[in-house]
Amino acid sequence: MRCGGFRVSYRSDERIFDTPVPIVALVLFLGALALVPRFATTYWLDVLNRIGIAVIGALGLNILVGFTGQISIGHAAFLAVGAYATAILEVNAGLPFYLAIPLAALLTAAFGLVFGIPSLRLRGLYLAIATLAAHFITTFGIIHWESMTKGVLGFMVPPATVFGLPLDSDARIFYLIFALTVPAVLVTKNLFRTKVGRAFIAIRDRDVAASVMGVSLYRYKLLAFVISSFYAGVAGGLMAHHSRILFPDAFTLLVAIDYLAMIIIGGMGSILGSIFGAVFMTLLPEVLKLTATSLTGVYPQAFGLIASARDIVFGLAVIFFLTYEPQGLARIWVRMRSYWTLWPYSY
């Protein structure tokens, strides 16, 4: 049992894992993950795929909101740009997915740059409202630029092909999604060991003081938007390949709110929190659906009631977490872990 930390150099301080045990556990976990598609049903694979996509999106949003403190309600717009850009590049320009997705993500990042410009002048609430407006403007553009996006009629996306094998089932696309999710988590973790990451955190905590200290607000705020939208672009591209048909309806304001709920419930400014939040918010409607279906079997007339339960449960979950555990599931996890490792002492 470890007691306390014992670091003797800056290098060791920056290490992600102190001992080999977490690394082994992580490798085993990833191995188990790779075996999942052989045993799970399409339904659960679909859920896991959506979780994977949500993790990437949540990480992106957390970088912007949780780590840099820039409130953005426009995340759904970024996802939309990433998704449609990927689809258009593949269908109209004939690019294969391994070029289309990164290119689309870069496009989304450029879009994020434009989005981010208001953040240089606006703070807090006004920034939030500006991102809200930007969301509507983007959605309008997507719906009405029909020659490119096919608007409300839906844009069909052909499956990605790897060496001629089409990734057209949840089991196959699982590998693609998690091949991107795992590195995304690692990259984010490393981001916050670098100068850039520290600058972000400084801006969140006290931006005026940070700029006095020499952190260029101009540069790093925009960078935060750019990086965050890159993640969203990747997530959007994966969404395009997972659902295979894109509708503007898939990117409503509620999606942006769902992502915000993910990082708040999961834990703002925490990578583990993004993962927890993504899992929680994706599973919540599924659990409710299961309840509804099993109850409907017994009380068919109750179906209507359960449908509205989703809104209520979502709202209550958000309120509950914000009131009792503002730092989210990540904090609860840390507490449970330390309870376990430090028992019988409490700290």
Next chain:
Amino acid sequence: MTEQLVFMLQLVISGIAVGGVYSLMALGFVLIYKASSVVNFGPGELVLFGAYVAWATILQMRLPLVLALPLTLGVAILLGLVIERGVLRPLIGEPLISVIMVTFGFASVIRGFLNMTWGSDTRPFPVLFSQEPFRVGPVPVSPVHLWSFVGVMLLLGAFSLFFRFSLTGMAMRATADNQQVAQSLGVSVKWIFALSWCIATCVSTLAGIILGSVRGGVDFSLAELGLKVFPVVILGGLDSVAGAIIGGVLIGVLENLSGGYLDPLLGGGVKEVAPFVVLVVILMLRPYGFFGKVEIVRV
């Protein structure tokens, strides 16, 4: 008058009429912000709540108007208290993002609750105003819009006086400015918060009644209108009552003009997005809105 001019006038006047309703909704938002610096991201749901309760008392329970109206307002007050006590009180001092999300949260709860209790069909709204339009020049205006405009102006007058001259009003402004100082001077901050939420819910309820009458029915789409509040309050200033009125009317006119002139060019939908474009432009030029107060940030 030339046909073009008549067309434009029609758009402008009906824009003013619709704008009156926006002002009413924005008023609810501004009141909360003015007194407690809380941003309500669910104004639509409050309006929806008011509309449904009004419908329930008038049509479902069949109470006469004289009883129904105070009952509706009473329920609105209750909601205001519940929100303030249960939801916002624990979040005093928490960062802005938490407060914003919490308002989304209870908006969701209200929506789910309404769906569960009254279902989601469109309920025909009781006819409280006559249907016959009367004319302002060449333009027909429905009486509902006129009443809402009149109502909004009355409320503007009432609230301006309230905030300026009454003790409670001044206490509210003091609380919004600096809670600790206000408290040290004897203002009961808790009571001020509760009061501001109750007033806001009542105003939202009135907005809901007006909207229900305009549309002829209550259903969940009323909540979507709520987001239009933001262009209005950015234009008018987050804490300015007069600004809410002016902003509402301007946005209503702007919407109609862009709808009338730009929709045929761009294929529809411009009407809904134009206020948000304006919002972004204003924020870039004047980050605190036209009438908002500038915040000074210290390290």
Next chain:
Amino acid sequence: MSRVHRPLVGFVLFGLLVLGLGAAPADAQTAIKLGNLVDLTGPTSDQGKDIAQGRIDAVQYLNERGGINGRKIELVSVEYGFQPPRAVAAYKRFIEEDRVLLVLGYGTPDTEALRPFITKDKIPYLSGSYSGHLTDPRQTPYNFPGGIDYTSQIRIFLNYVRETWKDPSRKPRVAFIYADNAYGRAPIESGRKYAPEVGVDLVDEEVIPTVLTDATSQLLTMQKKDPDFAYINTNTQWVPVVLKDSYKLGLRTKYVVNNYGLDERTPKLAGDAAEGVIGIQDVAYWGDNVPGMKILMEFHAKHHGGDVHASPYMRGWLWVIVAAEAIKRAGPNPTGETIKNALETLKEFDTWGLTPPFTYTSEDHRPTNRARLVQIKGGKVVPMHEVTVARDMKWIGK
């Protein structure tokens, strides 16, 4: 445990309980499972609520009488808020987990989105969407619209205009007013092509948002072109807004509304503005004098007499009746494919009088080409006369 941990543990236990419930199979082996998609919280929830209730009631009614070929029917119901991504996820679940034999679909965007999937999986899809894009078996062999398709309806409108137009000096002018989504747009392209064929001038098109609050600017723009008639293709919730705004502006345009836009509730919602407005009726209204109505009304009174229902409720029953008949005809071990073939054997099938008889063939998935024109007079929906539109193969799949 800290005060935070207690509710959390409770929450987790509750979640496990729920999962346990969900996993318990209820009579799984012998039940016939049907997928059921509805919108109870989104922009068409006013229809969805009654449709869901109708479907649930019809299934319960049939089960009380022994089900189909001795097997009970089980509805796997998913509420999807009119959001296509949720419908796609629900469909995947229907196929993998529940192994449904048929899906009772709902909205146009999601039905059209799922076309390739259901064709690949060979699952018949009986939809609430009557889009013309679902009617061609060569393109969508497993899609079956549950009523007269929107393209036929817009043709009915244009035929009506042509027939009632008395002025020989010019052609009648029409406009289309439609919602900005796949449902609203479904018949418009065909409408544009058909209008000149019957000698009608399409002078204006107005797009209205899915959620409509004010149609003034669109109507003022339309007024400039002065159409004699206008066709409204949106949902019952939004049609009154158009009607009321038009009334307020004093427009002389006469309106015809599609089957999902006008029903028993419209006169109450639109008031005086609804007078004279014409609608296309596809299914019986509540209380209409048709053989099946008695059964519905008795069932309704027995189980939830306090509610009020409108035509979507009848549609819910209708589709279950059609599906059940096909499943019955498919024999003791129905599969998706045999049910589809069985659907195509339905010829002049009597739907308890709720609609004109249904005929699906292997070349034509349009169930009927007959409808009734109704008009709002004196605050009530009054039948006018029945109309037929030619089963022209030129318009199939469009």
